[in-house]
Amino acid sequence: MLPSTNNKKNISIIGQLIKNEPDLISLLREGDxxxxxxxxxxxRAAYFDLDKFGTGIIYGIELSSAKxxxxxxxxxxxxxxxVISLENEDGFVELSLSSxxxxxxxxxxxxxxERGEVLTIKIIGANSGGLVSKINDIxxxxxxxxxxxxxxxxxxxxxxxxxxxxxxxxxGKEMQVKIIDLNPRANKLIISEKDVVEKDIKEFINKxxxxxxxxxxVSGMADFGVFxxxxxxPLIEGLIPVSELEHRLVDNPKEVVKINxxxxxxxxxxxxxxxxLSLKALKPDPWENIEDKLQEGQEVMGMVYKFNPFGAYINLxxxxxGIVHVSDFNSPEEMNKKLEIGKSxxxxxxxxxxxxxRIFLKLKQ
Numbered sequence: 001m002l003p004s005t006n007n008k009k010n011i012s013i014i015g016q017l018i019k020n021e022p023d024l025i026s027l028l029r030e031g032d033x034x035x036x037x038x039x040x041x042x043x044r045a046a047y048f049d050l051d052k053f054g055t056g057i058i059y060g061i062e063l064s065s066a067k068x069x070x071x072x073x074x075x076x077x078x079x080x081x082x083v084i085s086l087e088n089e090d091g092f093v094e095l096s097l098s099s100x101x102x103x104x105x106x107x108x109x110x111x112x113x114e115r116g117e118v119l120t121i122k123i124i125g126a127n128s129g130g131l132v133s134k135i136n137d138i139x140x141x142x143x144x145x146x147x148x149x150x151x152x153x154x155x156x157x158x159x160x161x162x163x164x165x166x167x168x169x170x171x172g173k174e175m176q177v178k179i180i181d182l183n184p185r186a187n188k189l190i191i192s193e194k195d196v197v198e199k200d201i202k203e204f205i206n207k208x209x210x211x212x213x214x215x216x217x218v219s220g221m222a223d224f225g226v227f228x229x230x231x232x233x234p235l236i237e238g239l240i241p242v243s244e245l246e247h248r249l250v251d252n253p254k255e256v257v258k259i260n261x262x263x264x265x266x267x268x269x270x271x272x273x274x275x276x277l278s279l280k281a282l283k284p285d286p287w288e289n290i291e292d293k294l295q296e297g298q299e300v301m302g303m304v305y306k307f308n309p310f311g312a313y314i315n316l317x318x319x320x321x322g323i324v325h326v327s328d329f330n331s332p333e334e335m336n337k338k339l340e341i342g343k344s345x346x347x348x349x350x351x352x353x354x355x356x357x358r359i360f361l362k363l364k365q
Contacts, residue, residue, distance in 0.1 A: 028053055028083060028093075033100055036081040038073045046070055048081065050093055056081060057092035066097035080104055105136035106184040113179040118196055122174050126167040128160040135179075138189055142177060146192035149237040151175075154220025154227060197235060202273050204233050210267050213282065214238070218261045221253045228265055228277055238275035240265060245279050247286050248321035249313055251306055286319040290354050293318050299364060303344045312339055314347060314361055322347065322359035338363065 028034070036048035036056050045059040046066070058066055062084070073079065082100035086093060112119065121140065125132035130143040144153065144163065153166035181190040208214070216228035219237060226240040245256045256279070257263060265277035286293075294300070294316075302314035302322060311325040312335065324347070329335040339345065346364040353359075 028086065030083050030086060032083045033080050033103060034083060034095075035078055036095060038075055038077045038079065040075060041070060041073075047092075048079075048095060053093060055092050056095040057088065057090075058095050058097060062094075062096045062098065069097045069101070102138075103184075105138055106182070108136055109138065109179060109182055109189065113182060116178060118176050118178060119191075120174055120176055121191070123170045123172065126164060126171055128164045128167075131167060131170055131175075133175075133177075133191070135189065135191070139187070140177075140179075140189040140191045142175070142191050142193060146180070146190075146194050148193045148197055149219075149227070149229075149235075151193065152220070152227075154222060198273070201235055204236055205270060205273055205275065208236075208267055208270065208275065210270060212267045213264055214267060214277070215262070215264055216277075218257050218259055218263060221257075221259065223252075226253045226257055226279075228263065231262075236275065238265070238267070238277040240277045240279050244268065244277065244281070247280050247283065247319055248315065249306070283319075287354060287357055290320075290352065294320070294349055294352055294359065296349050296352050298349045300347050300349060300361075301344055302347050302361065304339045304341050306341065307336070307339075311335070316359070320359060322349070322361040324361045324363060328362055 034050060034053070034056075036050055039047040039049055039055070041047070044063070045057050046063060048056040048058070050056045058070075058081075063070075069079065079097060080100045081095040081097055082103055084094040084096050084099075088094050119135060121133040121135060123131050123133055123142075130141055130146070133140045133142065144167070147153075151170065153163050175193050176196045177191040177193050178195040179189065180192045180195060182188060214228075215231040216238065217231060218226055219229040220227035223242070225242050226245065228238045228240060230236040230238065242250055242253060245253060250256060263279065264282060265279050266281040267275055268278045268281065269276040300316055300322075302316045305313040305315045305321065307313075309326070309332075311323055311328075314322045314324060316322055324335075324339070326332055326335055329338065347361040348364055349359060350362045351358075351360040
């Protein structure tokens with residue numbers, strides 16, 4: 001039954017007392033979560049027994065927001081509610097069920113983060129920045145940078161459309177993650193798959209040393225280098241920067257290695273739990289005894305490899321690479337007419353600079 005008029009007056013007095021002398025009874029503040037016992041619902045409101053705090057009410061937009069919760073409640077059922085106002089014009093404590101549930105959800109998420117709990121989530125969406133899921137009915141975002149090495153998209157030139165295409169493959173699948181950041185006010189919940197395996201990876205990485213030669217399998221490529229999964233521990237993945245593939249300039253890693261190719265590489269750096277590798281460190285250095293291979297004024301055959309604003313890179317024998325400067329031609333357009341990528345021409349070694357590892361060439365006229 002609804003409270004009588006006398007009860008309403010009593011409730012009003014209690015509410016006023018709570019406002020003016022909160023320490024005399026018990027602290028009840030706006031924003032607090034409180035256990036409320038469901039009494040009944042009318043077309044315009046729902047009422048709850050708040051024990052010593054009187055009667056609570058939900059109405060208006062809060063009633064609409066809580067309809068899914070209210071439809072399952074029976075008189076006597078207890079729920080957690082959030083205090084919106086200590087007393088309305090009728091003397092009731094205004095409540096919100098939907099806000100209380102969300103606040104509880106955020107509190108649970110905070111406790112999960114503090115415990116470092118590993119959660120199994122289902123991916124429900126993707127964008128070029130990462131993956132989307134839901135935890136406790138709250139949207140969670142998994143940035144690309146927080147994916148494990150196994151799931152990190154291997155996309156050349158970091159094209160957004162290709163990254164999104166790779167990420168969409170995870171929609172509908174489950175992943176294990178940890179919460180790494182949350183902000184209820186900003187409605188931000190950030191999760192990480194990388195953090196789940198990071199501890200184990202750190203322990204494994206500590207077993208390796210700079211200078212060690214490892215066996216690996218090429219697991220992915222990007223414009224900045226090649227990813228290599230260690231044969232003796234597939235959880236670990238190193239990176240060969242593109243500058244460490246060959247002793248010459250390499251424009252595309254595909255020229256040197258292939259996906260799933262077995263290779264050996266040398267560890268050149270271990271920093272921030274990341275391993276950098278080198279392929280060229282295990283290859284003969286073409287600059288050793290360079291004077292026995294080339295001399296200034298010598299005629300050589302070379303293939304045009306790449307143009308840049310300053311000229312053209314020319315691939316020579318012995319894994320060497322020379323440069324023809326654009327100033328040797330009347331204009332860049334003239335250079336492009338006389339040289340074609342992929343074709344070989346006769347050149348003259350104009351200058352040999354071993355300390356700078358540079359070979360300057362001129363096209364033989």
